[in-house]
Amino acid sequence: MQKAAVQNPAIALTVNGERRSVHARTLRELLAELELEGEFFAIALNRRVVTRARWNETSLHDGDNVEIVTPRQGG
Amino acid sequence: MLELYGQKFSSRLLIGTARYPSLPVMQEAVKTSGAEIVTVSVRRENAGGKDGDSFWNIIRELNVKVLPNTAGCYSVEDAVSTAELARELFNTKWIKLEVLGDRATLQPDVVGTLEAAKILLADGFEVFPYCTEDLTVAKRLADAGCKVVMPWGSQIGSGKGIIHDEALKRIRTELPGISLVIDAGLGAPSHAAKALEMGYDAVLLNTAVAGSGNPVRMAKAFAQAIEAGRAAFESGMMKPREIAQASTPVAGTPFAKPANAS
Numbered sequence: 001m002q003k004a005a006v007q008n009p010a011i012a013l014t015v016n017g018e019r020r021s022v023h024a025r026t027l028r029e030l031l032a033e034l035e036l037e038g039e040f041f042a043i044a045l046n047r048r049v050v051t052r053a054r055w056n057e058t059s060l061h062d063g064d065n066v067e068i069v070t071p072r073q074g075g
Numbered sequence: 076m077l078e079l080y081g082q083k084f085s086s087r088l089l090i091g092t093a094r095y096p097s098l099p100v101m102q103e104a105v106k107t108s109g110a111e112i113v114t115v116s117v118r119r120e121n122a123g124g125k126d127g128d129s130f131w132n133i134i135r136e137l138n139v140k141v142l143p144n145t146a147g148c149y150s151v152e153d154a155v156s157t158a159e160l161a162r163e164l165f166n167t168k169w170i171k172l173e174v175l176g177d178r179a180t181l182q183p184d185v186v187g188t189l190e191a192a193k194i195l196l197a198d199g200f201e202v203f204p205y206c207t208e209d210l211t212v213a214k215r216l217a218d219a220g221c222k223v224v225m226p227w228g229s230q231i232g233s234g235k236g237i238i239h240d241e242a243l244k245r246i247r248t249e250l251p252g253i254s255l256v257i258d259a260g261l262g263a264p265s266h267a268a269k270a271l272e273m274g275y276d277a278v279l280l281n282t283a284v285a286g287s288g289n290p291v292r293m294a295k296a297f298a299q300a301i302e303a304g305r306a307a308f309e310s311g312m313m314k315p316r317e318i319a320q321a322s323t324p325v326a327g328t329p330f331a332k333p334a335n336a337s
Binding site: 016017036039040041042044047048049051052067068069070071072073074075 | 091093094095101114117119127128134143144146156161162163232281
């Protein structure tokens, strides 16, 4: 799967507010491509939360907006 | 016991996890405070997600209930989306709802807060709305289904304490069945004691402890003040009087002349 993702032509995404060119086609592949090693993420794709169980199957398309968040200090 | 959406707690302090000198100091301060609920946020990942992991591991070690916030949201849409991410991330229905309306005062946008609260309640969230001392807003939030309402004492991080006593007392009187939490603005333990003396069910604070000279000791000071304030409220405080009333019995005062002597 990893290899197939690398061979895909690049698509443009907005990830956490930054424009990025990636080869990933699913959320799971995107996490690997961005080398996110943490375990505690939540992801919204075009503002809709995608549960962890669906990261493998959720497809990415050119122009998608992805927010990847982690727990942080708060008041 | 403090009751929040059907769950009971013995501590009446909800404490924030931000702005401490270090994570170990935060952890120790939370432990010392006796708080059973801590507030946390969701933020965009950085450092490969490791920052979030190390913070989250410390929170999990504390074995406390987590109340995620929507801090920094200035629109209903952002607050609702952030709440949905928080529910996924922390696996909780609880959300401290902040929809801010002004960047200088961090004053809640109460119209947006009510709108977002309705959306989130309909979606199954248990909403803790941060609001002002406005009575009608508090009532509308309660009418919408919020079992907890959290008016500010004063501006977030200001440490000014409770500056709207009359309005906040009125909310307490008018909403006897709602759990009321003073959220924001507290600076000194006496401010927290006052909130509890006024009949508020709990206080939520962060900077007053985290930004103090010794957060761990200050956490203890707040815990003691909150306990004292609650005990005072439950005991029923004396009514203030216009003029003095001697506490020592007057009868039998040595050298006193009989009242009928002239």
